[in-house]
Amino acid sequence: MSTEVKAVSAAGGAVAEDARPNYLTGGGWDWKSWLLTKDHKRIGILYVISITLFFFLGALFALLVRLELLTPGLDMVEPDTFNRFFTMHGIVMVFFFLVPSIPATLGNFLIPLMIGAKDLAFPKINLASWYLYNVGGFFTLWAIASGGVDTGWTFYTPFSTTYSNSYVVLSIVGIFVAGFSSIFTGLNFIVTIHRMRAPGMTWFRLPLFVWSSYATSLIIVLGTPVVAIALLLVAAERLFRLGIFDPALGGDPVLFQHLFWFYSHPAVYIMILPAMGVISELIAAFSRKRLFGYHFVAFASIAIAVLGFLVWGHHMFVAGQSFYSGMVFSVLSMLVAIPSAIKVFNWTATLYKGSISRETPMLYALGFIGLFTIGGLTGVMLATMGIDLHVHDTYFIVAHFHYIMVGGAIMGYLGGLHYWWPKMTGRLYPSFWSRISAILVFVGFNLTFFPQFLLGYLGMPRRYATYPPEFQVLNVLSTAGATILGIGYLLPFTYLFWSLKYGQRASANPWGATGLEWQTSSPPPTENFVTPPVVTTEPYDFRDLAPQPSIRSPLSREEEEYA
Amino acid sequence: MWPDLPLFPEAASDVARQVDTIYLTWVAISAFFSLLIAALIVVFFIHFRRRRQGEIGDTADVHTLPLELTWSLIPLVIVLAMAGWGMKVFFVAWRAPSDAVEYWVTGKQWMWKVQHPSGVREINTLHVPVGQAVKLTMTSEDTIHDFFVPAFRVKADVIPGRYTSVWFRADRPGTYHLFCAEYCGTEHSLMRGSVVVLPAEEYERWLGTGQVGPTMRASGAELFTRLACDTCHRVGEAAPDGLPARAPALEGVFGSQVALQSGRTLIADETYIRESILDPQAKIVAGWQPIMPTFKGQVSEEQLNALVAYVKSMGSEAAAAGAAGAGGGDMPATFETMPETAPLGANDEGTR
């Protein structure tokens, strides 16, 4: 394998390419050039490292939760410990992995490249956002090391303000600081997309990943401050006995739920919209076809962002909310299904008469469509008041949002990482192992979370450390699936790391894809483009690519298989 | 279905079956669309696979609008129809029928305390007669809990400082799970219990096995006198000292419209009565002086329930008596024949 790599790189024009400094080699390799970098690409890489650490921390907590749930009784840990496990899993995964995942890594790296800019509008703020993320992460780790927090990631009052005996304030500080990191990223993206586009890059020539990142940024900028203030008030109430949420102090506990979900429901779209953008890119690139209904897919992102702010009340159908507000929120929540359905149908229609490759990123993309469809449809079920009455706060919800966040957001992240890895690192990864891992993730995921739909409808409430014995078989299946899923996640970590040193060198455009990011070298130079690009064609126009036989492996390798 | 591996929960009420119907309809719709998408993906994936190097997809300009409208409008119609149906089911489960008997439930870390109208008290277990509509009026002593009985497909958050309610009419005898579904701290997963649905005669036998105690309303009335509420809120026509009343009479207040000093009006519900006992200054009735002292800290949560139950009954007493005299009576048979005593602790049936 490695001899073949050398042969190819020696034979190809790679030597000349390598001689030019790229963003990895250009600024030097010392710690200062990385920790003080203002290059959006290097900051993207820094984020990949930080986020990967938090992902595995969150996954560890998930594993501990699943292990405890192997048996109906309390066999491994005390209930307090279990409560800390699921809380830390939620906090780490939501605030330190899912929310920043795609925007801070792929978004940071790609948005300036995709729109033909030299950098984001505010490079210093971008670096500051990475530091804020780590400071927030530090506080959260501190809270974990001190003994953790047991309120659930939702911090419902008055439990969080009055009854919890854990490190609530420390965790809130962590989330608050990390929230500012998100706000800075969102602000940077909005300004960059508005003001930094290359000549000819009109709004409707933007890649759909940029559209979805734009929609995501809108949500971040509008929603994050609201959860920040809500959590700040929880901390203030805990510290100074301010009477905002605790009824014993004259407050209203349900008000917190309104403030919290006003952000946290749109936050779900912060997690899924960028993944949708990635999938749009992948589907177009690996079908070599203009995305079906480009305008509809673009506006669907904006529609989801706007509607996302009007649906928070569906978390409170059974929380003493009036029946009539429930009706309004039910209908509004249903409406979110429409732009989501538009996306799914357009992706599927794009495949029709495409030239479909079965490279790893495409496997993730197709897996995403399937899982997101299930996650979305169960979401609409939950918006149906008569069903929510039964499945609210059960494992049905747990299964639903894991289909969206893990089946959707993480599949999208992994698909995007596999797609742009050659661009980010200049290396290719082994296609055999990456396909195996994509399949393992898909199978492991379904085995983990599908039984939870059944458990939920049976009535198993979420956040239960113990459960009636008749639920055990399904719980064992779920834990078994989690093991497979875990292996599916460890594999990419291993071979991607391996590829940094031993991977075959990537050409500028190894997939034969469109988009400005593929027109610069892999990895790109520090200034992104040697000559500033001017855009003259529509997005996803593959006609120019057709006569290029020079597109190199692994595509050619795969195409030989078909021949 | 195997007893060790149930895949679908048993249904023990009409509402449960309505929830199942709408759920299974949704499952069918979801399965149809998921399989449609999956089938299309598989077919396209195989049929349009890349066959040669440098091949690109179809570049023809397609007029997408008709298709876009099709796959926007069809789902729109489906989701709106399902939303409407969902509201209907929710409404049925939300509004208790007029013949429902009211039980009172207090959530507390980590147990459920139940007060029967007959005065019987139970912990973590609720015995109800089959076929009887039961309305639970619930509050919490500490954090938010959630009363959830999967077999009836109903749940409601139990919130400190206010009353929420849930109702069901069990139509199959049996013992069903009762779960706390809102995370409430350390022993959240142990805040479980059971709802025991008994045939009417067995229920009566069960009630007859306990000690004597006053009914909810009687203990409320007793408290009303003991706390001297009746010196200002006079009951009946009595005006012993001949002076004008210092507070509004409470007969018929529950469920009526109350005009406040601030100019607003509200419908007097359980939460309003509760608030008026604990925080009397909050909402002063128009035309009265704010002279009532607070009873916060002087009554327990369960005594408060009894007081509210008593105030609620004050209006309907006369009406019920009148109706009974006319030979009708809107109280269900099981309620009227219910002895006023029953056991605390006759609740040892296992949960399955």
Next chain:
Amino acid sequence: MPDGHATAAAAAHPHHHPALQHHFDTLEQQKEASSFGMWVFLVTEIMFFGGLFCAYLIYRGMRYEGFAEASHELDVVLGTVNTAVLIGSSLTMAMAVWAAQTGRRKATVGFLLATGALGLTFLGIKLVEYAEKFHHHHVPGESFHWAGRFPDVAEQFYSLYFAMTGLHAIHMILGIAVLIWLLVPAWRGRFDAAYHNPVEIFGLYWHFVDIVWIFLFPLLYLIGRH
């Protein structure tokens, strides 16, 4: 279309201004980006304060009488003076932006200093008010004491009062810190007709903080006063 005028501007200004950062094509693009960025940030701020205002308005609607009673203990005179001080600082801030735009170095520094001084005056008066609340045991917590009819509601009112004015004061303090940091380039004469956006976008922030107070003042101080 932004692309069009960016290219046109590039042709008009071939020379590089020292303040032009490498990733912008023109100073104009840089200026537009930074003021647009500040607007987006202010939207974030509106949402941030919005959550708190929302909580306040809900409780005020529910417990109007209690809120009115609690509000009457606030010192309207000091509040009014502070409102005037802040409006004055907005004026000097606007003058500072004008001075920077027209390249008047000394005037820029002077108006910035005046703005800062008024800001500090505001904070000083606020401190006096806070001290008074401590003195009268009107600070929520164990030692809270209220002689009126609605002690619980008053405590909640003061919880919100301290949360809202405290958050506003933190914004003032941060603003004054940035203002001091801006004085250096202003003193060195870095701002001229072509490059003055730091002063301009700081002005946007300062006006925003003032406007928050303009909402806070009647909401907190003037309940039920005729």
